[in-house]
Amino acid sequence: MPHVPQIRIPATYMRGGTSKGVFFRLTDLPEAAQVPGEARDRLLLRVIGSPDPYGKQIDGMGGATSSTSKTVIVARSNQPDHDVDYLFGQVSIDTAFVDWSGNCGNLSSAVGSFAVSAGLVDPARVPQNGICTVRIWQANISKTIIAHVPITEGEVQETGDFELDGVTFPAAEVQIEFMDPADEGEGEGGGSMFPTGNLVDDLEVPGVGTLNATMINAGIPTIFVNAEDIGYTGTELQDAINSDPKALTMFETIRAYGALRMGLIQHLEEAAKRQHTPKIAFVAKPADYRSSSGKSVAASDVDLLVRALSMGKLHHAMMGTAAVAIGTAAAIPGTLVSLAAGGRARDAVRFGHPSGTLRVGAEATQVDGEWQVKKAVMSRSARVLMEGWVRVPGDAF
Template structure:
């Protein structure tokens, strides 16, 4: 019996923020995978090790969590005033699909570093020491991200003393600006920041209940509900929710009906194949709690509590794109996020998540009854974990 040999593809395994993913230059992919479609999806799923009915991704690069089942494709940009195009694929762990419906804010912090190290940024723009500004076109959602990448001795600086809750070791700080992060072009409201037209809605979820909800398109489509309305305090860690199958089912049902209300799907059944978006999160006023690392978080050190689910499970920290949604919603008086942070005009908030705290800023304005946000700002870190080639069986593509 003839056996098909493995093929190898140049790749880099990177941590960006509190996520990890496999990064590719578009030009390094096999020709059939350089364009969107079934071949590309099959290749990325096999690289990550999906679909895996065991839920472990043992035969691939994935880490069996939403934070580690990720892929990135980067190419020189053909768009004016941009350095690279960045495409993000969230690979389902146990189902055979790649979700292309949104961005990953955490891995966004690694794109600039990867672009510089991979020769995708004009060498004349890279200082010997200092910072290079990389303008990134986020192709999933058609938005611009600006990454400020530190450079030492002409190379990307990855080590440093910047600490990020949810990441064990310090590294170099990468500042990110998400420009005009609202309006993802979907929803009943014609792609507006608030697709229902309201800052707060009564979201009716058959068989579960009716909840106050802020549904926003900023960074990533997100549904915010009050923790107390769904029986939580906002101080929960992963085990309190991820070990409760009934709770996860309720969250997924709320998420599905929220997606329908936002106009992201046309019928409830579509939610099962759109796991990456929208996100669902719950908020509460500040309280003391102990983070998953054992760190004590004081109510006096934060503006509000936020817990968010990604790909059906409570996230161990906070998705970067959801942080953009949090910062944007906090800046708009009257949203549930703003109310949890005690209301008023807020240009930045520090929120508590399961691993600790995170600060995010946003600049929001209102004109003719419509809200807009010019940019959201946060700091992350990124580091190359491994580089070389990934291998997959040749009969995959």
């Protein structure tokens, strides 16, 4: 019986923040996959090992969680004053679907390092020792990200003593700036950070009730609700949510009605095809709890508690883009995030998540009645885990 041989494609497997993904240079992809479309999606699905009805992604590079079912494509930028273009694809685990609707904030921290190592940044801009400022155009959402990549002896420095809750081992610190993070594209607010025009809305969710909700477009479209309004404390770990099918259905229902209210979808059933955005999160005032690693987090360690879901499951730590939304909302008095953090204006916030704590900074100003945030800042780390080639059957795309 004739068979189709496998082909190999240059790729790098990287951790960025609390996520992992397969990174490609655009020009290394097969020609048919160098442009958006079915061939690209089918290729990335096969690389990651989806769709997998077993939910394990055994026959691919995915790790069977939303944090590890990710792909990145990087190219030299045609945008003025940018080094590279960065495109993120969130690969569904059990369905044949790649979601291109948003960014991954965690993997953003690896893009600068990958770009330097892959020769995509002008060598004249890479110091022998010091910090290389990589100007990244985030192509999914048309935003600028600045990555401050440490360089030692002309090479990207990956090892160090920076510790990040949710990541087992320390590494080199990479500071990331999300410039002008408010979404300008979608929603009935016509480009407003708050697409409904309100800091808090009454969101009617059939079968759940009417919930107070802050719906914000910053970093990634996010719906925040109060933990106590849906029967939680904000100290929950993954098993408390992910092992409860009724809870997951409730959160997806809230997310779908929030997406409709934000103008991200026109019909409720469209939410199933837009799994990556918006995110759904719940907030609470500070409280003592024990993180997933067994580390004690005291109420005095944080300004508030946040738990967020990604691709239908509670995230083990916090999505980087959702952290941008948290920092932005915390900087604006009157949002549910700000109220949970004490209600005062602040330019940085430390929040508790299932794996520990994270600090994110953002400065908000009001101009002609509209809230604006020039940038949000956080520190992450990144590391190459493996590099070489991925292999896929030649007829996979």
